[in-house]
Structures are given as structure tokens and as C-alpha cells.
Amino acid sequence: MYLSTNELKTAGIRPLNLILWSAFLTGMILLSFQNYLLFHSLAELFSIIIAYMMFAIAINTGRFAGANSAFLTFLGLSYGIVGGFDLLHTLAYRLTGSGCEELP
Numbered sequence: 001m002y003l004s005t006n007e008l009k010t011a012g013i014r015p016l017n018l019i020l021w022s023a024f025l026t027g028m029i030l031l032s033f034q035n036y037l038l039f040h041s042l043a044e045l046f047s048i049i050i051a052y053m054m055f056a057i058a059i060n061t062g063r064f065a066g067a068n069s070a071f072l073t074f075l076g077l078s079y080g081i082v083g084g085f086d087l088l089h090t091l092a093y094r095l096t097g098s099g100c101e102e103l104p
């Protein structure tokens with residue numbers, strides 16, 4: 001079940017992308033051992049970016065959804081609110097030195 005380079009290119013997976021993603025994930029794993037706070041902050045920021053992207057896509061495609069427009073808008077707003085709370089959590093974390101040491 002091994003794929004050759006030509007099969008990877010036709011499947012949409014380029015070897016350079018595979019190498020770059022592998023290097024990124026390896027770097028993140030090594031970073032988690034050296035500086036856990038930086039690793040955790042980067043992982044949180046990645047999830048915040050994904051949440052806001054889902055919010056933007058859901059809100060902007062609501063007019064094309066037809067009967068499911070209200071549900072799609074609800075999901076988009078929900079992900080936007082969750083992303084906002086996640087951002088507050090990341091900025092107000094006790095060990096980041098943000099000045100919010102009394103917050104949980």
C-alpha cells in the first residue's frame with residue numbers, strides 16, 4: 001500500500017508538502033519538551049484561527065444554504081463565540097505574564 005511519487009502528485013499530496021508538514025510536526029513535538037507554554041500557546045492560537053475561519057465561512061455562505069441557513073448561521077456564531085473564549089483563555093493564562101494572575 002505504498003504510493004509512488006507520481007501517485008502522490010496525482011492524489012493531490014506533494015512530497016514537498018509532506019516533508020514540510022512532517023518537519024513542522026516534529027518541531028512542535030520537540031518544542032513541547034523544551035518550552036511547554038510556547039507550544040500550548042501556539043496550539044491554542046491554531047485552534048482559534050480554525051474557529052474564526054469556520055465562523056467566517058459559515059456566516060458568508062449562509063445565503064447559499066437555502067433551508068439550512070439558520071442552522072449554519074447558528075453554528076458559525078457558536079464557533080465564533082467559542083473562538084473568542086479560547087482567545088481570552090489564551091491571553092489570560094496565569095503563566096503567560098499577561099497581568100491577569102488572579103483569573104483561573
